[in-house]
Amino acid sequence: MSKILLVEDDALLLEVMRNILEAEGFEIHAASNGKQAFDHFMSETPDLILSDIMMPEMDGYELLEAVRVMPNGVTVPFLFLSARTEKADVSRARLLGADDYLFKPFDAPELINAVRSRLDRRRMVELFDTRTAHLQTVIMLANVIEARDPYTAGHLERVRRLALNLAFALDWKNEDIVILEFGAILHDIGKIIVPSRVLKKTGPLDEDEWKLMRQHPEVGAKMLEGVDHLRTAIPYVLYHHEWWNGTGYPNGMSGEKIPREGRLLAIVDAFDAMTTNRPYHISMMAKEAIEEIRQNRGVYFDPDMVDAFIRSYKS
Numbered sequence: 001m002s003k004i005l006l007v008e009d010d011a012l013l014l015e016v017m018r019n020i021l022e023a024e025g026f027e028i029h030a031a032s033n034g035k036q037a038f039d040h041f042m043s044e045t046p047d048l049i050l051s052d053i054m055m056p057e058m059d060g061y062e063l064l065e066a067v068r069v070m071p072n073g074v075t076v077p078f079l080f081l082s083a084r085t086e087k088a089d090v091s092r093a094r095l096l097g098a099d100d101y102l103f104k105p106f107d108a109p110e111l112i113n114a115v116r117s118r119l120d121r122r123r124m125v126e127l128f129d130t131r132t133a134h135l136q137t138v139i140m141l142a143n144v145i146e147a148r149d150p151y152t153a154g155h156l157e158r159v160r161r162l163a164l165n166l167a168f169a170l171d172w173k174n175e176d177i178v179i180l181e182f183g184a185i186l187h188d189i190g191k192i193i194v195p196s197r198v199l200k201k202t203g204p205l206d207e208d209e210w211k212l213m214r215q216h217p218e219v220g221a222k223m224l225e226g227v228d229h230l231r232t233a234i235p236y237v238l239y240h241h242e243w244w245n246g247t248g249y250p251n252g253m254s255g256e257k258i259p260r261e262g263r264l265l266a267i268v269d270a271f272d273a274m275t276t277n278r279p280y281h282i283s284m285m286a287k288e289a290i291e292e293i294r295q296n297r298g299v300y301f302d303p304d305m306v307d308a309f310i311r312s313y314k315s
């Protein structure tokens, strides 16, 4: 539940806003002047601050300035409530780093939309900031695998791009696409247990070698289990060799019982394997590979996803 610090010296307006926002499921903390609000901010960082400008003791500008110099206040969305007659002061608010302002009188939808859009935006920015840092670590890890297997050079990058295109074609949400990127890069991380000579082998693998190879989804999933920000990518790692008809591994799941992460990655992974030189088969042209994927629609691959893949590949 998002916490909102509401700062307003007009008790009646404060109550009206509290009721509107509480009805939307927000947790409201109220203060009647800047000083009180700042004390509150210091004891518990809110997710968003909504503040009047003209108030006794410490006004809205002073509050904004005080909040912005604190490490936990640099990115907190700060919205001003302002009377239309105070318009000139809005530019000052912007200079100080206010995110938005609402003109009094405002109605309930206006208030809710302003609060929601700022909170959503903040969530996205946070998600993408941490994503960049994590992505670099993940790419480094994945490079370790690629370095041992020269035949798959560039495979992870291509799978990542193909997977992103397919997820966009399927209208997946942005939050899910962030996880997909990690999953696509890490899907073969479990191959760390497969000796380099097996990865590089040009002939068919013997039974023991296959046994080892087939363990890579589970080994990879175990590797990610203890890492908070990577745990959500496990379905990509664990299920990318499950086939729609139930003949895949490690669990032999079928149809929609296979998590959609695995179904998506299975298509792009197979496509890239077919179009790239690998030790155990000769690469095909993209056109032939697409045809092969189409023929396995409903056999190895999710039929709807195959349709989307073919559309996304053409466009």
Ligand SMILES: [Fe+2]
Binding pocket: 187, 188, 216, 240, 241
């Ligand atoms: Fe794999």
